[in-house]
Amino acid sequence: MSVLKPTSYQRPFLKWAGGKFRLLPRILKVLPEGNKLIEPFAGSGALFLNADYDRYLLADINPDLIDVFNHLKKGKTSFIDYCAQYFTDQYNNQKTFYELREHFNQLKPGKERAALFVYFNRHGYNGLCRYNRSGGFNVPFGRYKKPYFPAREMELFAEKAKRAEFRCQSFSKTMAHTRKGNVIYCDPPYLPWSLTANFTSYSQQEFSLDNQRELALEAKKLAKRDVPVVISNHDTDFARLIYAKAKDLQSFPVRRFISCDGAGRNNAQELIVVYRK
Template sequence: MKYQRPFLKWAGGKFRLLPKILHHLPQGEKLIEPFVGSGVVFLNADYERFVLADINPDLINLFRDLKRGKGRFINYCATFFSETNNTEKRFYELRQHFNQLDAGEERSALFLYFNRHGYNGLCRYNRSGGFNVPFGRYKRPYFPGKELEVFAKRAQRAEFRCQSFRTSFNGARRGDVIYCDPPYLPRSLTANFTDYTKQGFSYDQQAELGFLAERAQQKGVTTAISNHDTVVARDIYKKATAMAHFDVQRFISCDGNNRSKAKELLAIYR
């Protein structure tokens, strides 16, 4: 089966794991994603309605502007993909401009530009909220026109919300299905949790996510949660109805030839 790729690059993207994830998602009318990321699960899951959430307003506003603007907005985004804009000097000029912009189509289009022109497709902000990903130095950044068109068409069945995972869980009703792809736990017990929590998702939040899945289960809501397959993760999700385990190939450096197999799990509460 051929799966639809998202238009965004995204750290920890689930494209390679789609067959395994979709296999474990039950039928239902509505899929809720509290950590929507690139939207790759949304693009390939068979539901009538979707509630797609994230705490990053730039991501959600881009999805909303694409849903509303369709082809016109896609054409506008394409204007930023030019040789003139693919220089280090211009990249940093646009980044400075972006950080002074309010929400709107220009900011959304630039967010897509940075996703394809910035280093490794990263999405990162400083403590003041300024986007600070460096220039990526790509010869010809790909403009994902076809992928944007597919997303815009499918987005007509989706509602995009900028909200916390708690709020997303609170809005779930009997028969809904929730898929969670949170920031992952460290792969080893020796990983520095102080550095980890600077990324905005602490151990306590990981544990809360497991608790919310248990509570949702009691309401008749099925939840599936992806994470690294570690001792800590297995403990957090020990009350899950089932747990699937599998390997996934991950990049472990900017060297595309340097890859390793990571162990992942999918905890299912149903």
């Protein structure tokens, strides 16, 4: 696998909270050689776009995300043109946004719902992807003057997708069907800094501390079968505990943007963990 130069990194077409675009140099540096890259937490696909393997499997439990990827892979230019209709002044206002959001929440999976997911990603507040307990998409209007339509980024994603498979499934199911020659990169919902202070908001992500432990144990098992696993997470005491059996742990500061003003920006410690035989 070749590591691309920073100047040649391809941006994903989706904005994504916790996306790994800025961490690509560090992640690509530790990714082992292999014939297939498997990502049980697909996100925006930033790593997929910039890593060089023969084949790829991207999975996620968000059906809207995987549906968009599959529609783009299948429809290519026609799907991109279909999405473009929503990126005009006619659709960039609060009233229309909320009408489309209500319509989206009534739609079944299909081309229209997939295109609206792209629309919300660029017109919604801060590129968030959030659902209420009933499964309704509930991100508020973002109030952007002219949201960017990522036509070029979608074209490049569709081209790379020729070598990829996209599945809506759990991380455990994705990791269970791996074999020697595969390389796994996991970007799970991150651990909270304080388990006491953040437990409630963290549990709403439906990725519990037991899930975090399960992921670490599965990575250890796969490494013994000669399937290397790389994991990103916050560098916390709990992370150090569950990743204690990893071969390599790298900690470094990452700039976080937690506020609209500069005073609300600070550094957080990131952890990249490598399990290998």
